[in-house]
Amino acid sequence: MTQSANFTPRSDRPLVVITDYDFDDVSVETEILKAAGAEVVALQAKQEADLFDVAPRCAAMMNQYAKIGRETINRMERCEVIARYGVGVDIVDVETATQRGILVTNVQNYCTEEVADHAIALWLTLARKLPDYDRATHAGVWRWQSGQPVYRLRGRTMGVVSLGRIGQAIATRAQAFGVKVIAYDPFLPAEVAARFGVEPVSKADLLARSDYILMQAPMTADTHHFLSDAEFAAMKPGAILVNTGRGPTVDNAALFRALTEGHLAAAGLDDPEEEPAKRANWSPDGNPIFTLPNVLVTPHAAYYSEESILAARVTAATQVAKVLTGQKPDYTVNAEALNLPTI
Numbered sequence: 001m002t003q004s005a006n007f008t009p010r011s012d013r014p015l016v017v018i019t020d021y022d023f024d025d026v027s028v029e030t031e032i033l034k035a036a037g038a039e040v041v042a043l044q045a046k047q048e049a050d051l052f053d054v055a056p057r058c059a060a061m062m063n064q065y066a067k068i069g070r071e072t073i074n075r076m077e078r079c080e081v082i083a084r085y086g087v088g089v090d091i092v093d094v095e096t097a098t099q100r101g102i103l104v105t106n107v108q109n110y111c112t113e114e115v116a117d118h119a120i121a122l123w124l125t126l127a128r129k130l131p132d133y134d135r136a137t138h139a140g141v142w143r144w145q146s147g148q149p150v151y152r153l154r155g156r157t158m159g160v161v162s163l164g165r166i167g168q169a170i171a172t173r174a175q176a177f178g179v180k181v182i183a184y185d186p187f188l189p190a191e192v193a194a195r196f197g198v199e200p201v202s203k204a205d206l207l208a209r210s211d212y213i214l215m216q217a218p219m220t221a222d223t224h225h226f227l228s229d230a231e232f233a234a235m236k237p238g239a240i241l242v243n244t245g246r247g248p249t250v251d252n253a254a255l256f257r258a259l260t261e262g263h264l265a266a267a268g269l270d271d272p273e274e275e276p277a278k279r280a281n282w283s284p285d286g287n288p289i290f291t292l293p294n295v296l297v298t299p300h301a302a303y304y305s306e307e308s309i310l311a312a313r314v315t316a317a318t319q320v321a322k323v324l325t326g327q328k329p330d331y332t333v334n335a336e337a338l339n340l341p342t343i
Contacts, residue, residue: 014059014078014324018042019051019066021085022277028310029062029317036321046280048072055079060320065277067091073100081105081323085316086303088246089333090219091278097334104333105319109165110311111303116169118302119214119244122268123174125296126240127153127212135293151211154178159210161226162217162245163188163198170214171198182206207234212242219246227251232258238265244302247271256288259295266294270302 016038018026026042033040038059045051045066055061055075061068064085073079073096082092084106097104125131129147136146158174160167163183171181175197182199184206193200206213213235217223227241228251235241241264243250252273258264272289276282277300284290290297303312319329328341335341 013037013039014080015054015057016040016060016062016320016324017051017054017058019045019061019063019068021064023309023313028313032314032317032321033324036325038321038324046278059324062316062320063091065091065275067278069093070096073097073102076100076102081320081329083316083319084333085312088218090246092333094334098337101338103323103329103335103338103340105316105323105329106331106333107312107315107319108331110315111305111308112165112169114305114308115166115216115244115302116173118270118298119166119170119216119242120173122242122244122270122296122298123158123212123214123240124177126242126266126268126294127151131293131296156180156211157182157209158212158214159184159201159206160198161185161206161213161215163193163196163200164216166244167214167216168192168196170216171196174214179212182209203231204234207231208236210239211236212240215241215243215245215249217245217249219248223249225249225251225254227255229254229257232263235264237263240264240266240268242268244270247273247275247300252287252289256292259292266296268296268298270298271300272297275300 016033018029020043030040043050048067048069048071051072052075055072056077058079060081061079062083068082070093073093079102081103082097084092087106087108089104089106092104094104129150132147156179158179158181160171160181160183163185174181182201183193184201184203188200217226226249232254250273255267259267272287274287289295319331322329
């Protein structure tokens with residue numbers, strides 16, 4: 001059950017605050033955390049101010065979409081750990097947490113297969129013009145020309161932005177279709193690229209050569225609007241973009257211009273730039289991307305399978321339970337900065 005922010009702990013057990021969640025309930029987390037001696041309160045915070053009242057009392061905080069920023073962290077008086085339900089920690093002020101001696105954890109390697117599958121599904125759907133054919137046949141048009149032009153995949157070039165675990169899984173899948181995979185990743189060791197048969201290239205080279213660009217970039221100050229007007233203009237005419245990384249890495253206004261002006265053929269986005277799950281009120285009316293028939297948008301669902309959701313919930317709660325019981329967590333973000341032992 002969701003509880004309000006003015007919740008008062010019923011005991012002296014450490015309080016774990018779940019800032020927000022889009023599961024049916026938090027029974028999975030509660031079972032793990034209660035076994036570790038904690039009391040759990042679950043909120044549905046859509047703005048940081050929703051966390052201010054509970055911040056001084058919590059021993060731990062877990063977040064899915066809600067931001068845990070400087071103002072919240074500076075109100076914490078007894079917090080030991082902030083645990084993200086996913087990989088990215090851009091919605092946690094890790095620097096302030098480190099300054100306050102608070103450990104930050106995340107969940108790693110739980111949805112690699114799902115995101116890679118989703119990226120390939122979006123790519124193939126757009127490259128084979130499945131939405132066009134589907135709309136036409138439903139309207140009574142039975143012509144192969146209703147999707148024209150469709151081009152052979154084999155022999156074309158796919159550019160992957162960020163070749164981490166998910167990027168590597170995308171590359172392996174794509175190569176089975178006969179495309180050449182190139183990658184831009186400034187942190188990519190040459191031996192890793194060679195192991196996966198991927199050619200490392202500059203950003204400019206990737207934009208100029210790719211028939212398909214698959215974005216898997218994390219959200220950082222350097223990757224915000226990684227693709228905008230200049231980048232779209234540098235892409236091949238007729239290129240297809242798929243973004244299963246963070247929404248704000250793609251400038252949606254610039255993407256709209258590139259698509260409506262005919263420079264890009266299509267786009268598949270797992271999250272638009274505004275990231276609706278992080279907003280209290282959202283409507284697609286505010287983003288013209290949703291008016292275009294050559295754009296597929298999924299609701300930040302690339303990571304989802306029944307198995308991956310369960311793994312994320314169990315792992316995030318387990319990190320908190322381990323910290324509260326004096327054990328080493330499995331996945332730490334700032335342990336080194338805190339001079340804590342890491343695994």
